[in-house]
Amino acid sequence: MAHFPKPAEGSWTEHFKIDTGPVSYADSISPEFYEQERDAIFRRTWLNVGRVEQLPRKGSYFTKELDAARASVVVVRGSDGEVRAFHNVCRHRGNKLVWDDYPREETKGTCRAFTCKYHAWRYDLEGKLTFVQQESEFFDMDKSKYGLMQVQTEVWEGFVFVNLDPENSTPLKAYLGKFAQGIDGYPFHRLTRVHKYRAEIGSNWKLFIDAFAEFYHAPILHAGQYEAGEAAKIKKYGYEALAYDVDGPHSMVSSWGGIAPPKEKAMVKPIERVLRSGLFGPWDAPDIGMTTEELPPAINPTRSEVWGMDSFVFFPNFMLLIWRPNWVLTYHYWPTSYNTHIFEGTCYFVPPKNGFERLQQELAAVTFKEYGLQDGNTLEATQTMLESRTVDQFPLCDQEVLLRHLHTTAQSYVHDHRQRGSTASAS
Amino acid sequence: MGNVFPPGFAALEPFADWAVRGERARYAKRVSSTMEELQAFYDVAYPLLRQNTEYLENLSLDDIGDQDKHLLWAFCALVTVAFPVEAWGQPRVPDSGPSSIDAVIEPAV
Ligand code: FES
Ligand SMILES: [Fe+2]
Numbered sequence: 001m002a003h004f005p006k007p008a009e010g011s012w013t014e015h016f017k018i019d020t021g022p023v024s025y026a027d028s029i030s031p032e033f034y035e036q037e038r039d040a041i042f043r044r045t046w047l048n049v050g051r052v053e054q055l056p057r058k059g060s061y062f063t064k065e066l067d068a069a070r071a072s073v074v075v076v077r078g079s080d081g082e083v084r085a086f087h088n089v090c091r092h093r094g095n096k097l098v099w100d101d102y103p104r105e106e107t108k109g110t111c112r113a114f115t116c117k118y119h120a121w122r123y124d125l126e127g128k129l130t131f132v133q134q135e136s137e138f139f140d141m142d143k144s145k146y147g148l149m150q151v152q153t154e155v156w157e158g159f160v161f162v163n164l165d166p167e168n169s170t171p172l173k174a175y176l177g178k179f180a181q182g183i184d185g186y187p188f189h190r191l192t193r194v195h196k197y198r199a200e201i202g203s204n205w206k207l208f209i210d211a212f213a214e215f216y217h218a219p220i221l222h223a224g225q226y227e228a229g230e231a232a233k234i235k236k237y238g239y240e241a242l243a244y245d246v247d248g249p250h251s252m253v254s255s256w257g258g259i260a261p262p263k264e265k266a267m268v269k270p271i272e273r274v275l276r277s278g279l280f281g282p283w284d285a286p287d288i289g290m291t292t293e294e295l296p297p298a299i300n301p302t303r304s305e306v307w308g309m310d311s312f313v314f315f316p317n318f319m320l321l322i323w324r325p326n327w328v329l330t331y332h333y334w335p336t337s338y339n340t341h342i343f344e345g346t347c348y349f350v351p352p353k354n355g356f357e358r359l360q361q362e363l364a365a366v367t368f369k370e371y372g373l374q375d376g377n378t379l380e381a382t383q384t385m386l387e388s389r390t391v392d393q394f395p396l397c398d399q400e401v402l403l404r405h406l407h408t409t410a411q412s413y414v415h416d417h418r419q420r421g422s423t424a425s426a427s
Numbered sequence: 428m429g430n431v432f433p434p435g436f437a438a439l440e441p442f443a444d445w446a447v448r449g450e451r452a453r454y455a456k457r458v459s460s461t462m463e464e465l466q467a468f469y470d471v472a473y474p475l476l477r478q479n480t481e482y483l484e485n486l487s488l489d490d491i492g493d494q495d496k497h498l499l500w501a502f503c504a505l506v507t508v509a510f511p512v513e514a515w516g517q518p519r520v521p522d523s524g525p526s527s528i529d530a531v532i533e534p535a536v
């Protein structure tokens with residue numbers, strides 16, 4: 001039974017002209033393909049590494065490990081207030097410039113200059129080399145030639161992105177395309193209360209995006225999160241999105257509201273009933289300066305009255321979820337090998353005004369985490385069985401259209417990159 | 428020794444060890460507890476939460492006192508304990524095996 005209309009072609013998948021045949025998933029189990037993704041995708045596209053609130057004043061910095069791109073960057077607010085990013089490597093002998101006790105762990109702080117732990121070379125906040133220990137021992141040292149290697153950095157609506165490709169000529173806003181354009185103006189800056197989670201996941205990075213880019217699995221895998229009678233009803237109902245959309249490598253799914261607040265209180269667990277909160281966030285939306293109807297046009301694109309949330313997949317690894325009760329969740333998937341990645345989930349709320357709102361937010365954040373645990377562990381089971389190569393053709397349904405799009409996109413990036421490589425070596 | 432929680436929450440005093448700072452530590456306590464321990468805490472904390480929404484709505488987070496801070500931590504612990512008690516029937520999330528998701532940034536209170 002169809003609950004929401006589909007495009008004239010009869011399916012979303014055909015509407016976006018994506019193949020409807022079974023999918024192989026070879027792109028998620030091959031070490032060789034992953035090596036190609038590192039250059040074709042992670043060293044070439046705009047990657048979201050954080051938010052401007054992490055850089056509150058001049059000299060504020062944080063580091064980001066971009067293992068898939070074989071890089072570590074340090075993002076810093078300069079003395080001129082500008083946000084910049086540099087490769088986190090000292091120009092003297094290549095030591096990692098900014099780190100605490102553990103070289104592989106990310107760090108943050110505030111400083112006036114970066115001093116290398118090895119021989120104390122010093123760089124200012126704009127990356128200029130300002131001090132060399134025993135400079136006279138060097139050979140005609142021209143310090144201006146040894147500044148930190150800068151990385152292209154741009155900010156969209158407070159989200160800080162870097163692009164490691166020195167040849168990249170696509171501005172961030174153009175890369176993010178029509179979804180970002182249509183989200184412009186959402187008051188992210190009011191959502192400064194952060195709960196952030198991190199997990200090491202034993203699966204290819206794309207498989208976790210798959211899990212979060214479809215809700216077909218929600219009534220099944222997460223059934224235990226509902227009251228028993230409700231779970232059965234939801235399972236029977238199944239899942240259909242309000243709408244899907246695709247723009248270049250990016251995509252989105254717009255979803256109905258589910259249970260926030262539920263039609264009958266008996267639908268939800270006692271803790272949700274008393275705190276008036278749950279997976280969909282605190283039921284009473286805080287003031288963000290605009291009503292649901294006034295939200296920018298890419299949010300709730302069908303202007304549905306039963307709208308509940310939108311998930312935007314900004315290729316390659318940044319997902320942005322905007323929820324009707326005025327909060328935001330972001331997901332990042334940072335590959336560490338072909339079958340492992342680091343997952344980050346970050347909840348952004350309007351700062352709570354009192355103890356009750358604080359608890360409402362705790363319940364929303366913790367509910368997301370409990371779901372995530374179910375997803376994450378399932379993925380490890382999926383990865384190992386895909387790797388067994390027992391089966392290599394998997395049928396995907398129309399509610400899984402974004403998965404097809406993601407895998408097709410990754411493959412075409414790798415394909416184009418290979419193409420460019422062979423042209424370059426031929427010439 | 429004075430009370431850990433504000434007046435009106437004396438019933439929580441035997442469960443003062445649930446007033447743990449930080450979701451990560453609260454979750455660790457949850458998964459290392461038995462269902463009986465979780466249920467005992469839940470049975471006392473849940474009714475207190477239900478009866479005191481107004482108190483919490485009037486609880487300002489600026490300059491919050493120690494007793495109120497402990498109260499919020501205990502109720503945050505109730506939030507994480509509610510999952511095993513109301514949904515899972517076991518301290519760990521079913522089918523979550525060895526996987527973990529850790530809080531890396533969280534509010535001070
Ligand atoms: S490697 Fe940094 S000062 Fe020598
Ligand atoms: Fe899920």
